[in-house]
Amino acid sequence: MDEPRQRLRFDHVSVSYGTPDGGIEVVRDISFTIRQGEFVSLVGPSGCGKTTIMNMAAGFVVPSSGSLMLDDRPIVGPGSNRGVMFQEYGVFPWLTVEQNIAFGLKLGANRKPAAERQAIVTRYLDLMRLSEFRRAYPKTLSGGMRQRLALARAYAVNPDLLLMDEPFGALDAQTRSAMHDLLLDILCVEGKTVLLITHSVEEAIYLSNRVVVISARPSRIRQIIDIPFPYPRHSALQEEPEFNALRAQIHELVMREYAAQEAQRRPPV
Template sequence: MSQAVPSVSRHPRADTGDSPAPSAPLIEIRGVSAGYENTRNKTRLIALRDVFLDVYRGEFVAIVGPSGCGKTTLINMIAGFIKPLEGTIRVDGKIVDGPGADRAMVFQDYAVLPWRNVYRNVMFALENRHPRPPRAEAKKRISRALELVGLTGFEKSYPYELSGGMRQRVGIARALVSEPEILLMDEPFGAVDAMTREAMQAEFEKIIAETGQTVFFITHSIDEALTLADRVVMVSNRPGRVKEIIDVDLPRSRFDEEVRRSDRFGELRQHIWSQLQAEALGAKSGEDK
């Protein structure tokens, strides 16, 4: 297999030649460090250090790295749930100082309300919007979101009546119904079985192609990152830093067997794995100390 150098891009939309000037990033991460205080031991754990990253409107960016490298911390800062110790995060030019209607989160676990049926679980996202949309508009948007995730006909079902994959689709529908510009997804398919995971990946690729939303996606799966993302950001062992950014120059749909079996897919996968293998071993070594 040819070991061509992967396409590495820290400024993926830079101006070259006669091309139009690049647009401003939708998400700007500038010199961000983050950590947690341990009041019992009077120590501070640094999860991320000096992270710089731009995400452009309509991009699908996947973040991969070893456990404990700060991936979830980073996505929580973009969501506005926590604040960085140093540096700034801007969305559409504005400093992130809390959650906003322009961002919606899909969590790894099934973040559904067990006492609400599917329809009312999705409706929950609109109940927390100010101003709330009129009832007719809300009904239309909920129906559309359920159609996108393949849950039409399950509106009256309760979470205990659904499979794990279907419960996660409820969470995705709840994120879609508010029509955010940015979808923040923290291992959204990690809790489902392999077959369901691949099916949901394929559905999600179609959804994003239709909605055109910007996606910031955390995963431990290199194959998942290459299948879904426009760019893959590799994060080092804790404290996490941006180690490398790879442009995924593969045609879509990447569920085509010719694409998945192509030399280029294999080259990219091997390169990412070779970079992250050392980081994962470093993380394990650090845990043993």
């Protein structure tokens, strides 16, 4: 059987930012590929450069060197084929729940006729269990509901590549677990390609085909770990010995990088 086609391809990508006191090297020589339908997570210490990597895929940051391709074309800017979920909730406070979901469907390449727009909004209201709150404003929603709304917005425009930057970080454990299963359900139905950034080793293993461990700054790839569990997955998986072994292995790698990142932060004595 043919391998699924390559979607996103980082090839020896490096990034430095210019700063008043010289420059800061944030990403160093990263190469990895995400294929159609794959779910890949990046884990690594805060400040190591993960959001920078995602911003390149989104088209907001340009590599200083190396190449970054989507579907064999260089990424030169943002595009309607990518749905981005940022660390902060990606919802507009001045729009209602249904207006938030419809927002992207009124713009540019994703513009849809009113009837179709309404059908999509209704479908996601239902899927995210937000129908009762369709006319509510985000400030009246719980954190979990706002997160579901952000997910609905990102999904409504039907991007085939989803870029998610710590989307579940602010949620309590129960809501987070419910969001994981909701995401897996949707992915089973819709077959998206996903790049997820997360602090949580468990989340990365539970959701992904592959977990990429990123080093302390500058971001380098420490290890790429294949996650062998078939989909659909269920939360009981997290009690399995094989899951625990992977968790221990990846945790150790990540903790080493956290320590290295901390050492950078401490002023020299």
